[in-house]
Amino acid sequence: MLLLRKRVRSHLLFAAPSPSTSPVLSLHRLLSAAAPAVSPNPSFVVEEYLVGTCGLTRAKALKASTKLSHLKSPAKPDTVIAFLAGLGLSGDDVAAVVARDPLFLCAKVERTLSPVVAGLTGLGLSNAETARLVSLAPGSFRNRSVVSKIEYYLKLFGSIENLLRPLKYGSGFLDSDLQRVVKPKVSILAECGLGACDIAKLFILAPRILSASTKRVLGMVACAKRIGVPRGSGMFKQALHAVSYFSEDKIAAKLDYLKRTPRWSDTEVGIAVSKAPILLARSNDVLQRMSDFLFSEVGLDPAYIVHRPAVLTYSLDGRLRPCYYVVKFLKESGLLNHDRDYYSMVMVSEKVFLEKFICPHKQAAPHLAEDYAAACTGQVPSTFRFT
Known part of the structure; x- marks a missing residue:
């Protein structure tokens, strides 16, 4: 077993495959070079394995080990690490994957991981793109249904790059049920007048909408209308993006603050927010500093800004x-x-x-x-x- 771990570690650090090499083929080559699996090892310590083989810090290994207490030998995690090496992940990448999702070390390579790689390759993903997907969403990768989800999202987002962008901020939407959770929201937005391109851009900017409940999305649509941006408006997408960050109470508080700080009337607040919904996402401190500068130093009138609220979105x-x-x-x-x-x-x-x-x-x-x-x-x- 010691020889197996040394070989896997050596391949991981020094023998990543070229971009043209099939990750599945590379995996089989790595496994064929390794020793057969052995029975449980009474001396196996998960925390030490995470530090010595996976490259985690002691603190991260201690945290991750609580989810892997059932492991009695390094046989399965060694195979998973060989799989990651076959995809071309570096030692640091592997450490990041394991730290983010320790249970990835327990995934079934032949039954789950290899079929997922094959499925993604069939969708046109390169080895490097698949490796990035694993790094950003290891938990989702452990489920074979991720292939059909990626196929749907590739059509929705238009490209793998557009899909990877929101994954940098969380992979929750990859775990959402397409039929019950995602597609109904896409239908709602389409009924509101957003085209496919605008829907994709909205999800890229605010992926939280994908995993939100249908009730919450309907609430966002209603909120956008209340702040003066009805469905079909050219600013509707920006309004949904802005209101997706906050509860209705916080939005009401922000509208009240806009009346007090730039000294706008209810009507003027409605005009300004309908022209620049992103004002709702500006902090009170920033709005105060901008108001002080624009009114006191530059000498502008609050009514001037009402019809040019984009000024308040600049630095x-x-x-x-x-x-x-x-x-x-x-x-x-x-x-x-x-x-x-x-x-x-x-x-x-x-x-x-x-x-x-x-x-x-x-x-x-x-x-x-x-x-x-x-x-x-x-x-x-x-x-x-x-x-």
């Missing part, structure tokens, strides 16, 4: 303040002979802003580009300290 220190400083400097230096609308100034991309307000003044203000870059990092150059 205060990374865009709003530096752009304002640059234009004010140019005006006070006599380099701009007419006023510029603040919103039209900050809504352009940084590239366009540089072309319009920085590059034309290289000779008259050679330090301007450097000062602007410093302002974007939160510094205030002396030339931008206006009296």
Whole structure:
């Protein structure tokens, strides 16, 4: 058994297959090189195995070992590690998989894992893509039904890359029942006027919606309507994304805060939120700082922002303040002979802003580009300290 573990470990660290090698074939080669399984080993200690063979830290091994107390020998986990090596996972990747899902070491290779790999290969996934899927969702990978789910999600999301993106934040939706949980929500969103592309983008941005209850999704639709974004609206997808983060009580509290901080009326709050639903996700502290800057320093009227609420979605220190400083400097230096609308100034991309307000003044203000870059990092150059 010691020889088996050394061989598996050696293959894992130094002999990962090339991208063109079949993971299933590689697995069989690894297993054929290993010794036959043996009877339970009375000296086998799970925690030591997790540290010595799987590469977990002592703390993570101790935590993981509580789920593997039934293991009496390294035979099955050695086979699983050989499987992971066959997929091309590195030692660090294997440690991450085991730490995330210790029971993966108990999966049946021939009955479950190998058929799943074969099924995913049949769907067009490469070895590397399958390995990434295992790393992000090892628990889901232990169920053969994951193949049919991946097939459905590939069509829904449009590509494996789009599917992998939300998996980075959790794999709960892969465990959801397609017929009872997922497809009804897709139908609801389609009935609300969202096309396939918009539904996919919404799920990528807010995968929590996939695993939410149908009642919760219907509540999101109703909430979007209450804040002034009815189904069929161009902002409906953004509204669902925003309200998916919060309970109705928290949304009501945020709407109340918007009335007090930018000093908007109920009608004005409705207009602003319907134009930029993502305002609901802005923290109160950020909204307060932005209001102080826009109203007190820039001198804008709250009514001006109502019809241009996207201003409140930009970065205060990374865009709003530096752009304002640059234009004010140019005006006070006599380099701009007419006023510029603040919103039209900050809504352009940084590239366009540089072309319009920085590059034309290289000779008259050679330090301007450097000062602007410093302002974007939160510094205030002396030339931008206006009296």
